[in-house]
Amino acid sequence: MRHFGLLLTRDLRLAVRRPGQTLLPIGFFAMVTALFPLALSPRLEELRGIAPGVLWVGALLAALLSLDHLLRDDAADGTLEQLVAASESLLSLVLAKVAAHWLLTGLPLALLAPLLGAGLGVPVTAMPGVILALVLGTVCLSLLGAAAAALTLGARRGGILLTLLTLPLAVPVVIFGARATKLVIEGANAAGAFYLLAAVTVLALTLAPLATAAVLRIAVE
């Protein structure tokens, strides 16, 4: 637990020192979402139909942008080696990394979504649902992304490979997440979609950290 806290505060503190890198995904998300009304049509009724898709694809791509730094920096400067040599279990490292990534990317994206959603005609009553769906979805993306980032550590240009590896894994999240968001916006009962989204997230929470920890040990070789 002390390990987890120390590693998490380390990552958060590093992020504060590198504001450009930290704010990039959030800026990207805002830009992409803001472009749709300009490119399609300013009419809210039309935009409301595509809002779930725009928000989810934007959030997914923004989360992917920051994944490359998730483990690569630690691997490059030798920090990862030290952790592997000294720790009996890498689970606390993986969970701290995921938590830091989510706090720095997923949570800001989820909180920003209603604001951007308002520009796409998302009604105020749907805002809590939109946030909840994105909170669940981004947790899952951070978990899957960590596993993919660990797998691509050895590759020289891992960035593109990382994206290609994460996108298929993220398909269920996008399907259930966008569905839940759509139902929330329409004012319909979205419970089913939320349960499925939560189930996918719980599955990722159970399996992804174990896989990531195992892969990291091999990656330092």
Added chain:
Amino acid sequence: MKCAYLLAVHSLGGRTAKKAANSARTDYNAGMLDVVLEVRDLRVLRGERAVLKKINLRLGVGQYLELRGANGSGKTTLLRALAGLLPIESGGVVWGGAPLATDRSAFRSESLYLGHDAPLKADFSAVENLHYWIGLRRPLQRHEIEAALSKVGLPVAAQLRPTRQLSAGQRRRVSLAALLLARVRLWLLDEPTTQLDADGQAMFAGLVAEHLRAGGIAVAAMHAPLAPAPAARQELVLAAA
């Protein structure tokens, strides 16, 4: 193909001398020591190639082992294999009587490996780096960190600057401070003196001597022998066949 052989063992510490004085059966024990780290017939592959084969080592309390050999002779590979960062193909490593293959937990907390580059975050100061690095092993007080950094000769002003602004030698000194703070028994060091100036080299030799006096063990890959050489010094030359 590479093979390795133990060249010389100068390992008659005070303990062995005492044994010789008080027992008639000491002939049998002569040269024996309390072996803490033992490597038996170690073989390590990189890809298909056996970089290390038939490595045998016995290191006891207060002993210093110097790994020598040309570039690419496998010094780093041996250190990394010992640190658990490379898989061991065959043979075994025994730490404190227990084989590492079955239980690494004691070894993990009692050893520290330092590679070519200091594992430092460029955006953090030396103090912050050590807080997050060695702090994972044991809780550290800030004054302890500052004392260790002063001991390895890092000026107070440099202790608080982001490490990206430090020279290579200063960064190396930060990782030597990590050795002091970690309070581990076994040091695994990969060319620890390369970036150090003359003062730094002498300071490092002093740190090693102090560590050995306190009952520690050090294994270091070196290009030039450590001077002054510790009393209990072994040398392992890794060479191309």
